[in-house]
Amino acid sequence: MANPLHKYTVAEASNLQVYEDYKCELLTLNGTDVIPNTSWDTPAKEVILFAPAGTIDDDGITINLKINGSYGDNIVVNFDNLPFTIKGLLIDGIKLTGGSSDDDVITLLSFH
Numbered sequence: 001m002a003n004p005l006h007k008y009t010v011a012e013a014s015n016l017q018v019y020e021d022y023k024c025e026l027l028t029l030n031g032t033d034v035i036p037n038t039s040w041d042t043p044a045k046e047v048i049l050f051a052p053a054g055t056i057d058d059d060g061i062t063i064n065l066k067i068n069g070s071y072g073d074n075i076v077v078n079f080d081n082l083p084f085t086i087k088g089l090l091i092d093g094i095k096l097t098g099g100s101s102d103d104d105v106i107t108l109l110s111f112h
Helices: 010-017
Strands: 022-029 031-034 038-050 061-067 075-077 084-098 104-111
Touching (some): 022 084, 038 061, 084 104
Antiparallel strands (some): 022 104, 031 084, 038 104, 061 084
């Protein structure tokens, strides 16, 4: 029997392409300042927020998603709930508010 030419089937290869276009941003939350609007050339299909170990000492952040050109209602996430994943939407941009007066570091990973 001949060896297959391809390692993956067509469906598997298509599914892997979903994760080829991604952006990873390290953001610093310092109290009530709004992180500058993070927007992308192409909408994000999935967004993951997580914090490196030992960088968070506050109780939450507020997330605003930009969908179809406008920002929606606030989503409040406690740092205890990180990592936090949003998927199933086409997200044009995101705003983050919160953190303590100390600099809290959070990582934003988006798949486009």
